[in-house]
Amino acid sequence: MSEMRLVLKRGAVLIGVGLLLLAFIHTWSSSSRPSVDIGVKQRGHIQELLKKRNQDALSSYHDVPYVIKESVARQLDYGRCECQSDDAPILPLPRLLFPRVWAHSLSQEYLESDSDPHGVKGRRDKEYSSFQRRSYSPADLLIVAQANSPLQYPTQGVEVRPMKTIIIPGLGLKEDPRPTHTVKLTATMGTLDVAATVDGVSIEGDGQSSMVVSSSLLANLNRQLQFVTYTNTRFHPNTADTVQYGSEGHQAAFTIKVGHSAIPKLYNSGSNKGYNxxxxxxxxxxxxxxxxxxxxxxxxxxxxxxxxxxxxxxxxxxxxxxxxxxxxxxxxxxxxxxxxxxxxxxxxxxxxxxxxxxxxxxxxxxxxxxxxxxxxxxxxxxxxxxxxxxxxxxxxxxxxxxxxxxxxxxxxxxxxxxxxxxxxxxxxxxxxxxxxxxxxxxxxxxxxxxxxxxxxxxxxxxxxxxxxxxxxxxxxxxxxxxxxxxxxxxxxxxxxxxxxxxxxxxxxxxxxxxxxxxxxxxxxxxxx
CATH class of the missing domain: 3.90.550.10 (Spore Coat Polysaccharide Biosynthesis Protein SpsA; Chain A)
Structure with missing residues (x-):
């Protein structure tokens, strides 16, 4: 019996040592894992390099003249929104048939009623800056595929609000001289047009879902492609349109995200110092x-x-x-x-x-x-x-x-x-x-x-x-x-x-x- 107790005791000791060893290995492996920076921050140097490359691609052919197409250009979103109210009708009948649009300045109304308008605006700007940094994704960055195929087009980062109009950035054609250079674009959830016209360029199907652009002058064609617009015509709050883009012997496709922008939800903590x-x-x-x-x-x-x-x-x-x-x-x-x-x-x-x-x-x-x-x-x-x-x-x-x-x-x-x-x-x-x-x-x-x-x-x-x-x-x-x-x-x-x-x-x-x-x-x- 004493030998049996000794064996059991030694076995218990060995099991205990084994458990301690396993615990040590687990602790060591956990503590050796890398430390990763997940702080909110602005775009990195890679994004800045891509941005510069996009600017170089988009700024070519600036010496080729063009004429603004007002009917399309006025639909573009320039990022300077305004709220305008209708003039009050003189007679009551039009007011009943066509309800008047009202507008008022939220900034003026809110800030005038606050005892510390500068502090409120500062907190709001700080909260919005944090929201933008947190909501930013590298997948939102505009990337233009350089013309290796020879088609040049955006591979990501193109967005349009539902039922709105944008210029499609980054379109281009880089090929050897030929009698006529032609590209065709086809959308499924919207229409294609141009915000300006360039001499020597023929456009067929503008204002429709499929449009053909051609010219004997490659520089003029590329300049015209810089004014190609997309208008979303099928409402959906969160989807994407796949645009077919091709030239003679080459085909490509890219997506345009269709959706409302994320509405920020900011919180007024009432303090600019420390954490309340x-x-x-x-x-x-x-x-x-x-x-x-x-x-x-x-x-x-x-x-x-x-x-x-x-x-x-x-x-x-x-x-x-x-x-x-x-x-x-x-x-x-x-x-x-x-x-x-x-x-x-x-x-x-x-x-x-x-x-x-x-x-x-x-x-x-x-x-x-x-x-x-x-x-x-x-x-x-x-x-x-x-x-x-x-x-x-x-x-x-x-x-x-x-x-x-x-x-x-x-x-x-x-x-x-x-x-x-x-x-x-x-x-x-x-x-x-x-x-x-x-x-x-x-x-x-x-x-x-x-x-x-x-x-x-x-x-x-x-x-x-x-x-x-x-x-x-x-x-x-x-x-x-x-x-x-x-x-x-x-x-x-x-x-x-x-x-x-x-x-x-x-x-x-x-x-x-x-x-x-x-x-x-x-x-x-x-x-x-």
Missing amino acids: ISALVTIATKTFLRYDKLQDLINSIRQYYPTVLIVIADDNEHPQPVTGPHIEQYIMPFGKGWFAGRNLAVSQVTTKYVLWVDDDFFFTENTKLEKMVAILENTTLDMVGGAVREVTGYSATYRHTFSVDKGDDEGDCLHVRKGYYHSIEGFPDCVVADAVINFFMARTDKMLRVGFDPRFARREFFVDALGSLHVGSCSDVKIGHASKIHLPWTKSETEKSYDRFRYSADKEGRIHTEGFYFKNRFKCMSSN
């Missing part, structure tokens, strides 16, 4: 059968952030009023669930950022919302999670990465792995992942776009958010978590009721499987 947390952040939570824990959360928030608004979604069967300054409580039907409550709470947020917390969390001296705001303000992240510190002293971040492999007729494959992609340059305690813990701050408008399916829970939300939210996690921002360690015979009736609602494993498992299989069209899922 009360103006920038709303704290949202959902409560059910845990009013004692909720009150502890509120008390801890008020210790550090006395004026931040707290929004509470409540689906108790017998709701109790939660009162106090800067608190909003919204009553729901009984037992609607966690994600239904999250939808309700976030829908009432009007600040730039929303902080989600569970009702059994509590703020500590390490719950620094300023750090979360700083990383969201200075990176391209849409959401940043923190760490939840248990009463045992252990801190959890729940960092996971998701990937989807293209499948067959049965569906795709979802792969969930613990870990993250890389650390964030300038924020040594922060990394980029796809899923984080239930303590996170996010851009309110981006969170609302993804939404929360009331049938599901945390992991399903992050699957829905894949490709829409840029997610990070910072381990140096921590929130406390009330103890979950309760002996069964010490639990109150309320706690037992909560457990029955919270941990209905069979029902939840069926619902989650249905969501992944049917809603997301996955045929399988792997995880560690």
Whole structure:
């Protein structure tokens, strides 16, 4: 028996050493991952080089004369919009038949009523500059394919507003001299025309979906191509037209994106210095059968952030009023669930950022919302999670990465792995992942776009958010978590009721499987 105990003891030691070694390898491999700069910034030097090359291509043949075609040129968008009202009709009858267009200056009306118009304008300009940097994508940059085929045309970066007119940039033809040089353009969702005419150039089909341009003079033809316009005639708020472009023996195609421009959603924090947390952040939570824990959360928030608004979604069967300054409580039907409550709470947020917390969390001296705001303000992240510190002293971040492999007729494959992609340059305690813990701050408008399916829970939300939210996690921002360690015979009736609602494993498992299989069209899922 003593020999058997010795063998078991040695085996346990070897297993322990092996586990420590594996933990070390995992920690070392994670810490060795590169740090990546994801800060909001202007275009880089590659974009500037491409811009210069485009300008060189577009500025050729400037010495070839042309005549403006007013009927087309007046439709072009020059980026100098104006709001003009109609003159008031003298007689009442025309006013009824043709409603008068009104207009007024929003800038003048708003700024004149503000005590600090220069400060408001400065904050607005700063917010818009940040919006432009965040929304910019290299895929939006105009790139003109030089004439190697010998067709020259834009490969990306051409956009038109629905039912509007633009000049198609970068069209050209570079070929050896011949009696006649000819190109043909054909659109499917709009018409083609010219904003000016050039001597010695023949145009057929102007104002139609297919147009032929020809000339015996190549320079004149290329000059004429610089005035070719596209007018969208088939309304769709977000699509693209594929334009066929060809010459004798050569064919090419390029796309023109058709859609409204992204309307910025800017937030006036009321301050030009530092981070006004009360103006920038709303704290949202959902409560059910845990009013004692909720009150502890509120008390801890008020210790550090006395004026931040707290929004509470409540689906108790017998709701109790939660009162106090800067608190909003919204009553729901009984037992609607966690994600239904999250939808309700976030829908009432009007600040730039929303902080989600569970009702059994509590703020500590390490719950620094300023750090979360700083990383969201200075990176391209849409959401940043923190760490939840248990009463045992252990801190959890729940960092996971998701990937989807293209499948067959049965569906795709979802792969969930613990870990993250890389650390964030300038924020040594922060990394980029796809899923984080239930303590996170996010851009309110981006969170609302993804939404929360009331049938599901945390992991399903992050699957829905894949490709829409840029997610990070910072381990140096921590929130406390009330103890979950309760002996069964010490639990109150309320706690037992909560457990029955919270941990209905069979029902939840069926619902989650249905969501992944049917809603997301996955045929399988792997995880560690």
